[in-house]
Amino acid sequence: MNCEDAGCITVLNDIIIDEAKEQAIAMAAKAISHPARVRILRILARQQGCLNSDLVGELGLAQSTVSEHLRILREAGFVIAEPKPPRTCFTLNRVKLDEFGALLSYL
Structure with a gap:
């Protein structure tokens, strides 16, 4: 197949x-x-609202462990952290969760 062919470009774009x-x-x-x-x-x-240190009690894990899990979820965009001194308020990023669901439909 000649890569100057328009079909080749389409295949390469689909792969990317x-x-x-x-x-x-x-x-x-x-x-x-x-x-x-x-x-x-x-x-x-x-x-309905946001959670802060309540997560530690609900999960039964050490504060440092919960913080690490939240860090990973925040970096992935699944959780939004909003500082509300002296605590941080955590909410679910439903947009990101919906995007992930849409990506899974790709499978």
């Missing part, structure tokens, strides 16, 4: 798009790959 989607799925899946992080998302999904 597919690789980007695969990378996005893998990164998001890694962020929610721990049961405690899934539990955090479920807890936040049930909340």
